[in-house]
Amino acid sequence: MVHSAQALSIQTPYRVTLSNPQGHTWYADEPLDKGGKDTAPNPMQILLSALGACTTVTLEMYANHKGIQLDHVQVDLALNPEGDPEAGHNNIVRKITLKGQFTEDQHKRLLKVAESCPVHKLLTSNIQIQSELIVE
8 A cells, every 4th residue: 555645835834734645634833933823733743643543543453353352542652752862863752551451461462562553663664765856
């Protein structure tokens, strides 16, 4: 499956309209102190939310497949909560709260499953970004 998205600037400074081929639309913006209007999550919050959503869905799918009663998943994420790291090093803190009926072994397995969500794998891999500039 090819994943794709488009980011398009609009008249409001730093507000970006995001979309995908399936017709979904969402937005990004910067906070007031960065010159934005704070009308939507900033890009780092969107990145963190992607990890949180993927973690939640992966855990729910696994629990459903294995017949584990998982009533609630909450994923809290923070980027560099202890301040600015040295260049080239970042730290995402992910706290996963689970509510349901499961054994200690299942609890340990659920943590391993969370670490295998596709966004987690992508963020911990060696990523290369190929950029091409098109001038109209």
